[in-house]
Amino acid sequence: MSEKIRIEIAKPGLDGHDRGAKYIARALKDAGYEVIYTGIRQTPESIVATAIQEDVDFVGLSLLSGAHNELFPRVVELLKEQDAGDIIVFGGGVIPEEDLDFLKTHGIQAIFRPGTPISDVIAFIESTRKGHAA
Amino acid sequence: MELVTDILAGKTRAVARAVSIVENNSHDKEALIDALHDYTGHAAVWGITGPPGAGKSTLADCLIQKERDAGKKVAVIAVDPSSPFTGGALLGDRLRMQTHAVDPGVFIRSMASRGHLGGISAGTLDAVKIFDAAGFDTIIVETIGVGQTEIEIIELSDIVMLVLVPGMGDEIQAMKAGIMEIGDVYVVNKSDKDGAQRLKAEIEYVLMLKEQTNGDPSPGILMTSSRDNTGIDELHIHLTQLYHERTRNGMLSVRRKKRIKKEMDDIFNRKVQDLIEKELSLSANSSTWIEKVYRKEIKLYSFINNTLAEFERSNKK
Numbered sequence A: 001m002s003e004k005i006r007i008e009i010a011k012p013g014l015d016g017h018d019r020g021a022k023y024i025a026r027a028l029k030d031a032g033y034e035v036i037y038t039g040i041r042q043t044p045e046s047i048v049a050t051a052i053q054e055d056v057d058f059v060g061l062s063l064l065s066g067a068h069n070e071l072f073p074r075v076v077e078l079l080k081e082q083d084a085g086d087i088i089v090f091g092g093g094v095i096p097e098e099d100l101d102f103l104k105t106h107g108i109q110a111i112f113r114p115g116t117p118i119s120d121v122i123a124f125i126e127s128t129r130k131g132h133a134a
Numbered sequence B: 001m002e003l004v005t006d007i008l009a010g011k012t013r014a015v016a017r018a019v020s021i022v023e024n025n026s027h028d029k030e031a032l033i034d035a036l037h038d039y040t041g042h043a044a045v046w047g048i049t050g051p052p053g054a055g056k057s058t059l060a061d062c063l064i065q066k067e068r069d070a071g072k073k074v075a076v077i078a079v080d081p082s083s084p085f086t087g088g089a090l091l092g093d094r095l096r097m098q099t100h101a102v103d104p105g106v107f108i109r110s111m112a113s114r115g116h117l118g119g120i121s122a123g124t125l126d127a128v129k130i131f132d133a134a135g136f137d138t139i140i141v142e143t144i145g146v147g148q149t150e151i152e153i154i155e156l157s158d159i160v161m162l163v164l165v166p167g168m169g170d171e172i173q174a175m176k177a178g179i180m181e182i183g184d185v186y187v188v189n190k191s192d193k194d195g196a197q198r199l200k201a202e203i204e205y206v207l208m209l210k211e212q213t214n215g216d217p218s219p220g221i222l223m224t225s226s227r228d229n230t231g232i233d234e235l236h237i238h239l240t241q242l243y244h245e246r247t248r249n250g251m252l253s254v255r256r257k258k259r260i261k262k263e264m265d266d267i268f269n270r271k272v273q274d275l276i277e278k279e280l281s282l283s284a285n286s287s288t289w290i291e292k293v294y295r296k297e298i299k300l301y302s303f304i305n306n307t308l309a310e311f312e313r314s315n316k317k
């Protein structure tokens, strides 16, 4: 049997719009991944607890509300604290250009802004997945 | 194995990793499960099955709360089908249970069926053992059950709840023959909706017919609304009492031995098949043999019997 890539798709923050998150969750399922969808209004704590229990390879964070500079790095930090720094975090949503560097230096390995084709996300997953000869 | 020590200590990451090992059928799976064997058998395993959308996950969420209130540690395994086309899966059950995500006494794990038929995944039973050894008192296994094939949940659980909802009149007809056999406890969920009472009466009727044929005591039918949190106390008490009763009257060990028998048969079959494949190079040779049978050079039964007899002889030497 082969290993399957497992991906948590979560929405931190207070906004209740999960169309984008659901879209990406479905698209990644269609691409052959196992996607764990946790729904809206997740705290960084619940996102990280979920990632660890589900033994995911990736956490994808989706956010529209603008709190990404606090919430995204917090997820990375908590993963490291809980000895799960190997889980790869990426983000998506309405994120201004000027925040991209900040997020990258805080451990968010990729940011996908609205309009990004899903094939970019898949390419990112395939090139960073565990065991991939870089 | 360090992993085993960490599992027995209930360390979350170790438990999660171990579940992946059995899920992926990795080569260290067998040693892992054997190492945990002596530490299993303490947890109560509750199955929840029923059609999609019946409220199984929401009900599991309510039952987690009840068990936590009773001081129990709870693990949930929620199985959803993998797409037969892409192998992908969208696992959304834990969405309904996320309030428990950060509770250290709760561990929720989603599993995709990965091509395994029968409603569960090939790793589910081993995952139950891992949670059991890790000290969880109650393990809730959620699976989709819509037909007669998804009955492995019975073999896996100590108690099975079949969750049905009003407004599925025709479905209950279809379910009569097969899936109605599987419940120990029938839950009419969404009792806040019209038709709940009628559904209950229908189930009673079906069960009455069933009773006449096998003489089992009649199972409980409980009405719940996991939306309004009504009937949950009654359901929880019913489950707890049924479990105690089964422990006391020996039904629990009967069931668990049946489970072991099923597992043993499955593992033997799989291993014997692997052995034959290896010893007789089945897949490499089969096209030649097929050709010979087709050309009437050999006959199926005599050929296979001779081949196996030959294999046996060479093994005895």
Ligand SMILES: Nc1nc2c(ncn2[C@@H]2O[C@H](COP(=O)(O)OP(=O)(O)O)[C@@H](O)[C@H]2O)c(=O)[nH]1
Pocket (backbone or CB within 6 Å): B050, B051, B052, B053, B054, B055, B056, B057, B058, B059, B093, B096, B189, B190, B191, B192, B193, B224, B225, B226, B227, B228
């Ligand atoms: N009206 C009503 N809706 C419910 C009840 N229980 C669950 N639901 C809703 O039914 C839908 C499916 O629930 P879910 O637990 O995901 O069902 P599952 O597919 O069987 O796991 C959700 O929208 C729930 O909010 C209930 O008792 N009453």
Ligand SMILES: [Mg+2]
Pocket (backbone or CB within 6 Å): B056, B057, B058, B092, B093, B142
């Ligand atoms: Mg569900």
